[in-house]
Amino acid sequence: MKTNATPSRRKLLQLAAAALSVGIIPMMGRASDDSDNDYETGDDDLSSNNTTLALANTGLKANIVVIGGGMAGVTAAKYLRLWGGVDINVTLVEPNAMYTSNIMSNLVLNGSRTINSLAYGYTSVAAKYGVVVKQAWVQSVDTAGKSVTLSNGSTLPYDRLIVAPGIEFMNAFGLTQSDYESKTPHAWRAGPQTELLRQQLAAIPLDGTFVMTIPKAPYRCPPGPYERACLVADFLKTHKGAASKVVVLDENASIQAEVHSFTEAFTHIHNGVIDYRPGVTNIQIDPDTKAVSFKDAQGLPVTILANVVNPIPPQRAAGSDGGWLAQTGLNNSVSNGVPDGRWCVVDVLSYESTAVKDVHVIGDAASCGLPKAGHVANQEAKICADAIIRTLGGQQPDSAPVANSACYSPITATTASWLTAVYQYDAVNKKMALAANGGVTTGATATEAGAIDTENFRDMNTWFNTLMSDSYA
Numbered sequence: 001m002k003t004n005a006t007p008s009r010r011k012l013l014q015l016a017a018a019a020l021s022v023g024i025i026p027m028m029g030r031a032s033d034d035s036d037n038d039y040e041t042g043d044d045d046l047s048s049n050n051t052t053l054a055l056a057n058t059g060l061k062a063n064i065v066v067i068g069g070g071m072a073g074v075t076a077a078k079y080l081r082l083w084g085g086v087d088i089n090v091t092l093v094e095p096n097a098m099y100t101s102n103i104m105s106n107l108v109l110n111g112s113r114t115i116n117s118l119a120y121g122y123t124s125v126a127a128k129y130g131v132v133v134k135q136a137w138v139q140s141v142d143t144a145g146k147s148v149t150l151s152n153g154s155t156l157p158y159d160r161l162i163v164a165p166g167i168e169f170m171n172a173f174g175l176t177q178s179d180y181e182s183k184t185p186h187a188w189r190a191g192p193q194t195e196l197l198r199q200q201l202a203a204i205p206l207d208g209t210f211v212m213t214i215p216k217a218p219y220r221c222p223p224g225p226y227e228r229a230c231l232v233a234d235f236l237k238t239h240k241g242a243a244s245k246v247v248v249l250d251e252n253a254s255i256q257a258e259v260h261s262f263t264e265a266f267t268h269i270h271n272g273v274i275d276y277r278p279g280v281t282n283i284q285i286d287p288d289t290k291a292v293s294f295k296d297a298q299g300l301p302v303t304i305l306a307n308v309v310n311p312i313p314p315q316r317a318a319g320s321d322g323g324w325l326a327q328t329g330l331n332n333s334v335s336n337g338v339p340d341g342r343w344c345v346v347d348v349l350s351y352e353s354t355a356v357k358d359v360h361v362i363g364d365a366a367s368c369g370l371p372k373a374g375h376v377a378n379q380e381a382k383i384c385a386d387a388i389i390r391t392l393g394g395q396q397p398d399s400a401p402v403a404n405s406a407c408y409s410p411i412t413a414t415t416a417s418w419l420t421a422v423y424q425y426d427a428v429n430k431k432m433a434l435a436a437n438g439g440v441t442t443g444a445t446a447t448e449a450g451a452i453d454t455e456n457f458r459d460m461n462t463w464f465n466t467l468m469s470d471s472y473a
């Protein structure tokens with residue numbers, strides 16, 4: 001993406017706020033560091049139908065089950081109740097008592113945030129909107145009989161199902177899934193691996209070498225790996241010596257997002273520390289010796305001995321590798337004309353699966369032409385909830401949906417850049433496409449920050465708190 005005419009950062013915040021605006025509750029991020037107790041233990045059903053918010057009596061009735069309480073699923077559950085009213089019964093199934101935000105999790109690595117500060121609970125969506133929250137895994141879905149079976153043995157019938165399980169990680173680099181948990185963390189799902197990577201970074205020797213890998217697109221959060229490279233470089237040169245190295249092995253031919261900002265960061269701000277190598281192939285990693293071998297863009301073999309290795313594996317929809325999702329047939333994506341079973345293709349007017357009727361897929365698991373990002377997941381959830389409500393009321397889904405993508409990227413411990421884009425329905429090609437000047441426009445691009453600075457860093461927290469509040473509060 002190249003830099004476009006740059007709106008002011010105030011304009012970006014206004015754009016982001018406008019995109020999130022419907023139903024924003026003036027209650028900021030419910031992180032676990034907050035003083036109020038967010039979660040009641042000892043009960044797998046966290047809900048109450050005594051909502052603290054008066055919901056409308058719309059006359060619409062349906063049982064809707066949502067799988068996954070991440071950025072996409074929780075937003076859909078909340079807005080289905082808010083817009084659909086009291087007789088739209090919504091059950092959210094999520095195995096974890098608290099959700100850990102991936103967004104901002106790179107700031108745990110340099111000690112700017114704690115992992116606990118990124119935890120969000122389900123009390124608000126249960127108490128305020130009357131979403132029934134079941135703390136369990138989905139084990140199987142009977143799409144013919146329209147029911148979901150949970151890890152606690154119970155079954156949930158549905159009229160409509162929303163699938164939002166995020167991603168799982170594919171085998172790669174000669175590593176096992178347990179290598180990621182104990183030796184070479186990917187930390188691409190925030191949680192214990194983020195904490196392990198932080199500890200490994202803190203223990204790296206003076207002038208040590210950190211090697212990270214970036215999988216071929218599509219992957220979760222296009223700017224995220226480059227943001228991580230910048231924050232690790234900033235940490236190492238500040239605390240571990242100016243001769244420290246961050247080697248970035250990118251399986252893509254070039255930087256995948258915020259090209260202007262990250263080029264500036266790699267070639268000026270972190271010059272001499274970040275060693276960016278695009279177009280690499282055949283990456284192999286020894287989890288014990290931390291030897292990383294690969295072929296460079298010219299096809300020549302190279303081996304680097306690292307102190308810390310952070311391989312980000314290729315990804316696919318969670319449950320699609322022979323698991324519960326694969327058994328539904330929802331994972332019907334095709335790559336280069338060949339079915340690859342990685343993602344769930346949807347109609348972007350409603351997010352209904354193109355493979356299974358009355359099942360909708362949102363967030364990173366979906367293949368819909370939009371970037372795999374939390375802000376986008378929030379937008380997809382609202383378009384999907386709106387389409388379901390309209391359909392239940394005998395209408396058609398909105399024929400011209402618009403989605404906004406906004407994202408801030410910290411570049412150092414105190415500065416950040418940003419990226420924003422507007423996507424609109426392209427009726428000719430039946431997909432979401434970049435828009436400009438009020439319509440789908442050939443050559444429209446995402447817009448990047450004009451500068452990397454501390455004001456962006458401050459605005460980043462406002463954006464993050466607003467987004468998380470819109471989803472979880």
Ligand SMILES: Cc1cc2nc3c(=O)[nH]c(=O)nc-3n(C[C@H](O)[C@H](O)[C@H](O)COP(=O)(O)OP(=O)(O)OC[C@H]3O[C@@H](n4cnc5c(N)ncnc54)[C@H](O)[C@@H]3O)c2cc1C
Nearest residue numbers: 068070071072102103138165166221363364372373374375
């Ligand atoms: C380091 C990093 C930085 C990022 N930064 C940004 C950013 O700045 N801006 C941005 O917009 N995005 C960012 N992202 C991307 C963003 O986090 C994801 O795109 C977003 O979380 C996707 O939402 P989701 O709901 O699809 O998946 P998730 O948020 O992963 O939620 C999926 C949920 O489904 C649950 N689940 C899985 N399987 C089952 C099952 N069988 N039964 C029940 N529940 C299940 C999981 O427990 C999980 O809670 C970042 C990601 C990373 C890794």
